[in-house]
Amino acid sequence: MSKVIEILMNEHKEIVKFVENLKLMCLDFINHNKIDIEEFRKSVHFIKTYADERHHQKEEQILFKSMVEHLGVRAENIIKYGMLIEHDLARYHVNGLNEAVNKYKKEPSDENKLEILTHALSYCDLLLRHAYKEDNVVYPFGEKNLPKEELERLDILAEEYEQKYKQ
Numbered sequence: 001m002s003k004v005i006e007i008l009m010n011e012h013k014e015i016v017k018f019v020e021n022l023k024l025m026c027l028d029f030i031n032h033n034k035i036d037i038e039e040f041r042k043s044v045h046f047i048k049t050y051a052d053e054r055h056h057q058k059e060e061q062i063l064f065k066s067m068v069e070h071l072g073v074r075a076e077n078i079i080k081y082g083m084l085i086e087h088d089l090a091r092y093h094v095n096g097l098n099e100a101v102n103k104y105k106k107e108p109s110d111e112n113k114l115e116i117l118t119h120a121l122s123y124c125d126l127l128l129r130h131a132y133k134e135d136n137v138v139y140p141f142g143e144k145n146l147p148k149e150e151l152e153r154l155d156i157l158a159e160e161y162e163q164k165y166k167q
């Protein structure tokens with residue numbers, strides 16, 4: 001497996017673990033009607049810094065950019081009208097979750113509770129399906145069809161992108 005795909009798939013494992021935990025936090029909120037605001041804020045932070053900035057933006061700037069440039073209309077359709085739209089939808093839900101947590105802190109109403117659960121669980125459902133599609137369809141399509149030298153170039157770019165997280 002090429003390095004760039006290996007890095008991205010390992011990040012999916014971290015994101016899926018995070019999502020499973022966020023689902024448990026939501027269940028706990030449903031069952032006990034109270035939340036740890038700080039834990040939800042940490043979740044928002046993880047989504048913005050890890051799932052989005054480190055992972056989705058690396059896909060967008062490196063692998064997906066190259067697939068759109070080299071692999072024609074099929075790649076363009078699956079990426080521009082599939083994956084990138086889902087990245088934007090994920091951003092919508094994390095911003096919604098952030099606002100809902102702030103509102104709930106000021107006013108712990110049922111309506112604000114519902115808003116937290118709606119955004120958090122929508123994010124969870126979206127990300128699980130999204131990562132599955134990438135692992136099983138999008139990445140294998142890229143790895144199978146991109147020229148070997150191009151994959152090697154992407155490996156280097158992905159390693160460079162990772163450097164800023166390794167200090």
Ligand SMILES: [Fe+2]
Nearest residue numbers: 056059083134
């Ligand atoms: Fe993605």
Ligand SMILES: [Fe+2]
Nearest residue numbers: 055059131134
């Ligand atoms: Fe991904």
